[in-house]
Amino acid sequence: MDLWQIIHDMTLEEKASLCSGENNWDTKAVESQAVPSIRMSDGPHGVRRQDNYQTRGEKPTTRPSVCFPVAAALGASFDRVLLNRVGTLLGEEALANDVQVLLGPGVNMKRSPLCGRNFEYYSEDPFLTGELAAAYIQGLQSQGVSACVKHFAANNQEYRRMSADSIVDERTLREIYLPAFEAAVRQGRAHSVMCSYNRLNGTYACENEWLLTDVLREEWGFNGVVVTDWGAMNDRCRALEAGLNIEMPSSNGVTDKNIVDAVRSGKLDEAMLDKRVYETLRWTEWCYSGRRTDTETPYDRHDLAARAIAGECAVLLKNEDGILPLADGQKIVFIGEYAESPRFQGGGSSHITCTKVTPALEASAEYADVEYVRMFTDEGRDDKTWDMAISAAEKADVAVVFAGLPTSYESEGFDRSHLNLPDYQEEAIEAIAAVQPNLVVVLHNGSPVTLRNIDKIKGLLEMYLAGQAVGGAAADILFGKVNPSGKLAETFPLRLEDNPTYPDYAKNKTEVRYSEGQYIGYRYYDSRNMDVLFPFGHGLSYTSFKLKNLRISAEKIKEDDSLTVSVDIKNTGVRAGKEVIQLYIGYDGEDHVGRPVRQLKGFEKVRLEPGEIKTVMFYLDKRSFAYYNTEISDWYAESGRYTIYIGTSSRDLPVKCSVELVAKPLPLKLDDTLTVGDILEFTDDREVLEKLSPMVSRFTGDFSGLDGKEHRQMFSHMLDGLPLHSVKSFSNTTDEDIEAVYEFLRRLNEQ
DSSP states (O other): HHHHHHHHHSSHHHHHHTTSSSSBBBOBBGGGGGGGOOOOOSSSSSSSSSEEEESSOOOOEEEEEEOOOOHHHTTTTHHHHHHHHHHHHHHHHHTTTOOOOEEEEEOOOOOTOOOTTGGBBBSHHHHHHHHHHHHHEEEEEEOOOOOEEEEEEEESSSSTTTTOEEEEHHHHHIIIIIHHHHHHHHOOOOOEEEEEESSTEEEEEGGIIIIIIIIIITTTTTOOOOEOOOOOOOOHHHHHHHTBBEEEEEOTTTTHHHHHHHHHSSSSSSHHHHHHHHHHHHHHHHHHHHHOOOOOOHHHHHHHHHHHHHHOEEEEEEGGGGGOOOOOOOEEEEEGGGGGGGOOOOOTOOOOOOOOOOHHHHHHHTOOOOEEOOOOEETEOOOHHHHHHHHHHHSEEEEEEEEEEOOGGGTBBBBSSOBOOOHHHHHHHHHHHHHHSEEEEEESSSSSBOHHHHHHOOOOEEESSSTTTTTHHHHHHHSSSSSOOOOOOBBOOOOOOGGGTTTTTTOOOOEOOOTTTOOHHHHHHHOOOOOOSTTTTTTBOOOEEEEEEEEOOOSSEEETOOEEEEEEEOOSSOOEEEEEEEEEEEEEOOOOOOOOOEEEEEEEEEEETTEEEEEEEEEEEEHHOOOOEEETTTTEEEEEEEEEEEEEBBBOOOOEEOOOEEEEOOOOSTTTOOHHHHHHOOOOOHHHHHHHHHHHHHHHTTTTTTTTHHHHHHHHHHHOOGGGGGGGGGGSSSHHHHHHHHHHHHHHHHH
């Protein structure tokens, strides 16, 4: 198909019509040119295909589909293969529902645990998020269904999300908030991106040319379409020029007319419109190349898959005295409404109408005869069964309380105000613990919680919002059919006040200042050596593992070299199980730029039989050691020693080694902030030292009354911060002398 010929044959009105939706979910067709409509559907953990939405006034109906674990749960899997499988299964369901674009995955960072939509995002770490997102996208698009990565960018709260201005410095953007999108584009080859509602450094994301063109298209090589979040349009023509293709949903022809009028008045270059239309047609062609209308979704098979996937995501946070798995013959009582009616997905646009829901009470019948008492619901205490639950717990061998966050606590559209479980749930846990020391708590929540009764809980299983089969997965783990292998993809702090965003999160109606920079999540807590409830990467197993024999391919590398790291892991327990080996890197030199103490740069999930040993390999490149330097607008790995840590959480890193990296020095910034210390650090060239020596000789003599050690120490510090232009105040140096130094340094910079 000659797309440029199609564009040539279109009327101006037809071209403009392709720049906005037909209705809530479809793009416009151009019948004269046989350009079909594209159908989109909300995701990202299920296909929310709606019918009867084409006509205003009609009440849409949602087709049933399988609800897989939400992103918060999938992130805890630390498993690229699993994410690829989830994407593939969702692609199958999208095809069966004649959906060409699934709106997901969501890859925004978990800047604060209060964000109401955190359940839709993978992690507080950009590397982990990017790797998982790329795998998910590859699986989805292997079925001929386009991913639509969202929400681009710096959309990290729900409060005033449609107008707030995210004020973020470029280094923080590059190191924290953009890498997952970059991986989705470069590795995942996503065919579409959804821009966010918010402004970024003063400009709405939909019309931010630096974001949509300079970075996304030109730097990362993105050649797909950019779609607005629903209603995230400000100035339509400006957005088109910035790199945005399609406004969703329908504008009822208003913004289409704006485009036509702007072209006819000369305010908008028609060639720019043609460029955006070409990108849209190329995307449409790809989406329809994989369209199949004769498929049916094997819902039963997908439900079984959802159960297995949920089991891979669950995180065993505590297991004192080996209370889990539950043993045969124990008298067990389940307590809490979530045992019979679990919370398994978040509120808002991603809410799925499920094909079925399996509660833990039903699934546990496969393994044991379990007593159940409600005790509390989402509405609060159930006074009719409160005392019955306490009595049943007292008589049981083990009490399992199913707790978590109601939908009213976390949802799209609003942020949380605290990290607590509902008071009635904490009161229930305390009451049960008072009569039953063998207490297990199963959590259903989309983001971290604090637990005031944590010391009274022996077993703590984090299920997150694990989809419609969550109850089956919980039963499989509680009774030992599945060995838990999930790891926290976010830190659980002891207190909300410990979070670096606490002082000003969602308190300003117009601005969101990312004053913490790159210090979010474990980067902040670990750099401050701060106690947390559970660290990033934490998760227990029913077996044990040991890491040993850490090896690196070279002890000294250049900045553009790659480095291979290998480590052996052995299953030292009696059960088969999976472990997530995590690799972190920290810079050992003097920190002049502000770096977290260590950062995740590799992870692998490995399955081992009892006694089995496997070797895990990691491949590190320049980016693994680098920070983003805004002066050169590029990633820079500075010379020095780096420690490579291997372990099973950001706080459990039993093996480590170091590597020396040699890099070219950064060019000197030759302005009026240049100091003598900068020059001496940059070069030891004899010629420049000869030029500097007479300039600072008088300066060095001004402290002759001090003893030698004090003299040298003070001289060193003063000289380090002495601007070159200030040397004139301490010697007979002239402007010509200083310019000669600058000229010499310019030549060095160019070498």
